[in-house]
Amino acid sequence: MTAALYLITPPKIDAAFEDALTEALDAGLGTAAEVACLQLRLKDVADDEVLRAGEALLPICRARGVAFLVNDRADLAKRLGADGVHLGQTDGSVREARGLLGPDADIGVTCHDSYDLAMKAGEEGADYVAFGAFFPTATKETVHRPDPDILTSWSMMTVLPCVAIGGITPENCRSLARAGADYLAVSGAVWNHAAGPGAAVAAFAAALREPSDAA
Ligand SMILES: Cc1ncc(COP(=O)(O)OP(=O)(O)O)c(N)n1
Numbered sequence: 118m119t120a121a122l123y124l125i126t127p128p129k130i131d132a133a134f135e136d137a138l139t140e141a142l143d144a145g146l147g148t149a150a151e152v153a154c155l156q157l158r159l160k161d162v163a164d165d166e167v168l169r170a171g172e173a174l175l176p177i178c179r180a181r182g183v184a185f186l187v188n189d190r191a192d193l194a195k196r197l198g199a200d201g202v203h204l205g206q207t208d209g210s211v212r213e214a215r216g217l218l219g220p221d222a223d224i225g226v227t228c229h230d231s232y233d234l235a236m237k238a239g240e241e242g243a244d245y246v247a248f249g250a251f252f253p254t255a256t257k258e259t260v261h262r263p264d265p266d267i268l269t270s271w272s273m274m275t276v277l278p279c280v281a282i283g284g285i286t287p288e289n290c291r292s293l294a295r296a297g298a299d300y301l302a303v304s305g306a307v308w309n310h311a312a313g314p315g316a317a318v319a320a321f322a323a324a325l326r327e328p329s330d331a332a
Pocket residue numbers: 123156158160188189203204205206207208225226227247248249257280282302
């Protein structure tokens with residue numbers, strides 16, 4: 118059972134977020150909750166705001182070997198020199214994004230609770246598929262509620278990595294990692310944690326640690 122964290126930025130970002138991000142990424146280093154990726158997800162804001170945030174956050178990720186992806190917009194990912202883009206079902210095609218970002222870009226696709234959408238994304242050349250929302254979340258209105266079994270059947274049938282998303286916390290993450298999630302995409306449980314983002318990532322690490330990892 119191994120699953121890395123895929124952090125998603127909070128809906129609003131201010132200057133203090135740079136320290137919060139640094140704290141979260143550093144807390145994961147060398148633990149069972151290594152942060153593999155950050156997705157810049159700012160909805161309903163001007164492009165300039167996304168670009169400014171990206172310019173501030175990308176170097177923090179780069180310095181730690183953490184992939185930096187932009188939500189929704191392959192064109193902004195390109196302008197930022199990001200590592201990739203996450204596309205929803207109405208955010209454009211993998212083919213277009215690939216054409217813009219090149220063969221090495223990480224392109225992920227939202228597949229809700231649908232194995233068929235995931236197969237289609239894989240055939241189109243996605244680098245990962247995302248299933249969710251597994252649990253209730255205050256971050257976004259969701260309508261799909263997959264069963265964790267979809268992670269198991271997906272990982273048994275394909276080698277394409279799968280991401281689990283939606284209301285994931287240190288308390289509920291183990292079931293998804295056990296079911297086969299390669300990445301756990303998390304926003305609220307890290308940025309809204311009462312003891313701060315570093316403590317949140319440490320709590321994920323404790324939850325994901327195998328009993329045999331204990332010294
Ligand atoms: C890793 C990951 N999975 C799913 C989503 C949701 O994408 P989408 O359906 O396009 O919804 P918005 O996030 O754009 O509101 C995601 N962003 N990241």
